[in-house]
Amino acid sequence: MARRYTSKLTWDDVTPEHLYLNRRQIMAGMGGVLGAGLLGAGAAQAQGDPRLALIPNEWDEITGYNNFYEFGTGKDDPARNAHMMTTEPWSIEIDGLVDNPGTYSLEDILSEVEIEERIYRLRCVERWSMVVPWNGFELADLLNRVGVQEGARYVAFETLARPEEMPGLRVPVIDWPYREGLRLDEAMHPLTIMATGIYGRDIPNQNGAPIRLVVPWKYGYKSIKSIVRISLVEEQPVTAWNTYAPNEYGFYSNVNPERDHPRWSQAEERRIGGGLFSRNFPTLMFNGYEEEVASLYEGMDLIEFH
Numbered sequence: 001m002a003r004r005y006t007s008k009l010t011w012d013d014v015t016p017e018h019l020y021l022n023r024r025q026i027m028a029g030m031g032g033v034l035g036a037g038l039l040g041a042g043a044a045q046a047q048g049d050p051r052l053a054l055i056p057n058e059w060d061e062i063t064g065y066n067n068f069y070e071f072g073t074g075k076d077d078p079a080r081n082a083h084m085m086t087t088e089p090w091s092i093e094i095d096g097l098v099d100n101p102g103t104y105s106l107e108d109i110l111s112e113v114e115i116e117e118r119i120y121r122l123r124c125v126e127r128w129s130m131v132v133p134w135n136g137f138e139l140a141d142l143l144n145r146v147g148v149q150e151g152a153r154y155v156a157f158e159t160l161a162r163p164e165e166m167p168g169l170r171v172p173v174i175d176w177p178y179r180e181g182l183r184l185d186e187a188m189h190p191l192t193i194m195a196t197g198i199y200g201r202d203i204p205n206q207n208g209a210p211i212r213l214v215v216p217w218k219y220g221y222k223s224i225k226s227i228v229r230i231s232l233v234e235e236q237p238v239t240a241w242n243t244y245a246p247n248e249y250g251f252y253s254n255v256n257p258e259r260d261h262p263r264w265s266q267a268e269e270r271r272i273g274g275g276l277f278s279r280n281f282p283t284l285m286f287n288g289y290e291e292e293v294a295s296l297y298e299g300m301d302l303i304e305f306h
């Protein structure tokens, strides 16, 4: 059984007084999923290091400024075009080195997992960042259910590629379908989740409906959207961005302020959104999750294996 990750960050920690009024309006009518913690005093903490105070971005920021190249490369293309994607019915093919391969409907997958909230930083390789309150479950729970066989060392993921619903597929920006991968221990890490919601609502299409990966210590492109296939494999899988530009986008893609992108520095990031936190500040090693994940990479050269 996977180790359960207990989030140290709650709404009590993150909600500064000047923001909670605004947030309360957004939350109105959402069924109180977030509970009374919303009104907790977090102002003192939020006035400290803004990298540590996880103030979730507003709904409109999270769902209006996206990368989902299947719908176009502009930041507002996904919000405009992703409604064309049919997400019901949805199933994921799980194959490779597993005891129970097959096509699993989304309902079946969700019937056996526990949905919880995870407030995570999201750091894009392009240098912008957000904080997103996801709802999801640990990928390890799904992998344990299907039974990972000995010999499996990596997990490969694929996004839906349906040209009639995804205008971006007409442009060969990358070699479609969008593909990503993790080492098995990364995939089994309790911070790695499959997200199905944001702010307690179903995840919008532009954010990767109905189910996407979230790996918070890696650059955002590892967090592949609208997943239709998961394969347990022996060899390191091919990934979309690594194939496109191996020198720029490595397989690991751990957030690392000391490893510059060949065309820009990764030392700083710009938090999307208004208010106090919309300024540049230093990027944290492993995006702030060093304590939780550094041991996965002990002895590895994190510049060479970027």
Ligand code: MTE
Pocket (backbone or CB within 6 Å): 062, 065, 066, 067, 068, 069, 070, 122, 123, 124, 125, 159, 178, 206, 207, 208, 219, 220, 221, 222, 223, 224, 225, 226
């Ligand atoms: N997944 C697919 N299938 N297609 C994409 O273009 N973009 C990635 C990642 N997952 C992308 C994807 C990038 S670059 C980032 S930063 C995040 O999704 C953005 O997630 P968000 O739009 O929910 O903020």
